[in-house]
Amino acid sequence: MSNYQDPYGQQGDPNDVQANKVMAILAYILFFVPLLAARNSPFAMYHANQGLVLFLVALAANILGMIIPFIGTILQFAISVFVLVLMIIGIINAANGERKPLPFIGTIQLIK
Numbered sequence: 001m002s003n004y005q006d007p008y009g010q011q012g013d014p015n016d017v018q019a020n021k022v023m024a025i026l027a028y029i030l031f032f033v034p035l036l037a038a039r040n041s042p043f044a045m046y047h048a049n050q051g052l053v054l055f056l057v058a059l060a061a062n063i064l065g066m067i068i069p070f071i072g073t074i075l076q077f078a079i080s081v082f083v084l085v086l087m088i089i090g091i092i093n094a095a096n097g098e099r100k101p102l103p104f105i106g107t108i109q110l111i112k
Contacts, residue, residue: 013042017097020044024094027051028087035111047094049111050102054090057105058083 023038024047031051038044058080065076086102093100101107 014097016041016043021094021097023047025091027094028054028090031055043097043099045111046099047090049109050090050106052110053105053108054083054086054102056110 020034020038020041020043023034023041023044026033027044027047028051031048031054034041034044034048034051061076061079061083065072068075086105090102
Protein backbone atom coordinates (compact mmCIF):
# COMPACT_ATOMS: atom_id res chain seq x y z
CA MET A 1 0.00 0.00 0.00
CA SER A 2 1.20 3.47 -0.84
CA ASN A 3 1.77 6.27 1.66
CA TYR A 4 0.65 8.82 -0.92
CA GLN A 5 -0.85 11.95 0.61
CA ASP A 6 -3.54 13.63 -1.46
CA PRO A 7 -3.59 17.37 -2.17
CA TYR A 8 -6.11 17.98 0.60
CA GLY A 9 -3.75 16.72 3.28
CA GLN A 10 -5.61 13.50 4.08
CA GLN A 11 -3.92 10.15 4.42
CA GLY A 12 -5.95 7.05 3.69
CA ASP A 13 -6.98 4.83 6.61
CA PRO A 14 -5.99 1.25 5.67
CA ASN A 15 -9.26 -0.16 7.10
CA ASP A 16 -11.33 2.35 5.14
CA VAL A 17 -9.37 1.59 1.97
CA GLN A 18 -9.88 -2.17 2.27
CA ALA A 19 -13.56 -1.89 3.14
CA ASN A 20 -14.38 0.52 0.30
CA LYS A 21 -12.16 -0.49 -2.64
CA VAL A 22 -15.13 -1.76 -4.63
CA MET A 23 -17.04 1.49 -4.05
CA ALA A 24 -13.99 3.49 -5.13
CA ILE A 25 -13.67 1.44 -8.33
CA LEU A 26 -17.40 1.86 -9.05
CA ALA A 27 -16.98 5.62 -8.70
CA TYR A 28 -15.33 5.75 -12.11
CA ILE A 29 -18.19 3.87 -13.76
CA LEU A 30 -21.17 5.30 -11.82
CA PHE A 31 -19.91 8.14 -9.62
CA PHE A 32 -23.12 8.34 -7.58
CA VAL A 33 -22.95 4.77 -6.20
CA PRO A 34 -20.37 5.64 -3.49
CA LEU A 35 -22.37 8.78 -2.69
CA LEU A 36 -25.29 6.55 -1.75
CA ALA A 37 -23.56 3.46 -0.37
CA ALA A 38 -20.32 4.71 1.24
CA ARG A 39 -20.97 8.33 2.21
CA ASN A 40 -18.88 8.04 5.41
CA SER A 41 -15.78 6.74 3.63
CA PRO A 42 -13.17 9.41 2.82
CA PHE A 43 -11.52 6.96 0.40
CA ALA A 44 -14.74 6.29 -1.53
CA MET A 45 -15.69 9.99 -1.50
CA TYR A 46 -12.27 10.96 -2.89
CA HIS A 47 -12.76 8.60 -5.84
CA ALA A 48 -16.43 9.62 -6.22
CA ASN A 49 -15.21 13.21 -6.63
CA GLN A 50 -12.70 12.12 -9.26
CA GLY A 51 -15.41 10.13 -11.05
CA LEU A 52 -17.82 13.09 -10.98
CA VAL A 53 -15.24 15.46 -12.46
CA LEU A 54 -14.43 12.89 -15.14
CA PHE A 55 -18.14 12.50 -15.93
CA LEU A 56 -18.56 16.27 -16.27
CA VAL A 57 -15.59 16.48 -18.66
CA ALA A 58 -17.10 13.71 -20.81
CA LEU A 59 -20.52 15.40 -20.74
CA ALA A 60 -19.05 18.76 -21.77
CA ALA A 61 -17.14 17.10 -24.63
CA ASN A 62 -20.30 15.40 -25.90
CA ILE A 63 -22.32 18.62 -25.76
CA LEU A 64 -19.53 20.49 -27.54
CA GLY A 65 -19.37 17.74 -30.16
CA MET A 66 -23.08 18.12 -30.87
CA ILE A 67 -22.88 21.90 -31.20
CA ILE A 68 -19.82 22.19 -33.46
CA PRO A 69 -20.27 20.13 -36.65
CA PHE A 70 -16.99 18.68 -38.00
CA ILE A 71 -14.30 19.87 -35.57
CA GLY A 72 -16.60 19.03 -32.67
CA THR A 73 -16.78 15.41 -33.76
CA ILE A 74 -13.01 15.11 -33.87
CA LEU A 75 -12.68 16.91 -30.53
CA GLN A 76 -15.40 14.72 -29.04
CA PHE A 77 -13.55 11.56 -30.11
CA ALA A 78 -10.21 12.81 -28.76
CA ILE A 79 -11.72 13.79 -25.41
CA SER A 80 -13.58 10.46 -25.20
CA VAL A 81 -10.28 8.60 -25.58
CA PHE A 82 -8.73 10.93 -22.97
CA VAL A 83 -11.62 10.25 -20.56
CA LEU A 84 -11.28 6.49 -21.11
CA VAL A 85 -7.57 6.63 -20.29
CA LEU A 86 -8.23 8.69 -17.15
CA MET A 87 -10.98 6.27 -16.12
CA ILE A 88 -8.58 3.33 -16.40
CA ILE A 89 -5.94 5.22 -14.38
CA GLY A 90 -8.53 6.01 -11.72
CA ILE A 91 -9.72 2.41 -11.51
CA ILE A 92 -6.13 1.18 -11.16
CA ASN A 93 -5.44 3.74 -8.41
CA ALA A 94 -8.60 2.74 -6.53
CA ALA A 95 -7.83 -0.97 -6.88
CA ASN A 96 -4.33 -0.35 -5.50
CA GLY A 97 -5.76 1.58 -2.55
CA GLU A 98 -4.15 4.85 -3.64
CA ARG A 99 -5.57 8.37 -3.52
CA LYS A 100 -3.61 9.79 -6.44
CA PRO A 101 -5.22 12.66 -8.33
CA LEU A 102 -5.97 12.09 -11.98
CA PRO A 103 -3.76 13.97 -14.45
CA PHE A 104 -5.04 17.44 -15.45
CA ILE A 105 -8.36 17.25 -13.55
CA GLY A 106 -7.39 15.63 -10.26
CA THR A 107 -7.12 18.83 -8.24
CA ILE A 108 -10.75 19.85 -8.85
CA GLN A 109 -12.83 19.17 -5.75
CA LEU A 110 -16.63 19.17 -6.11
CA ILE A 111 -17.55 16.70 -3.34
CA LYS A 112 -16.40 17.45 0.17
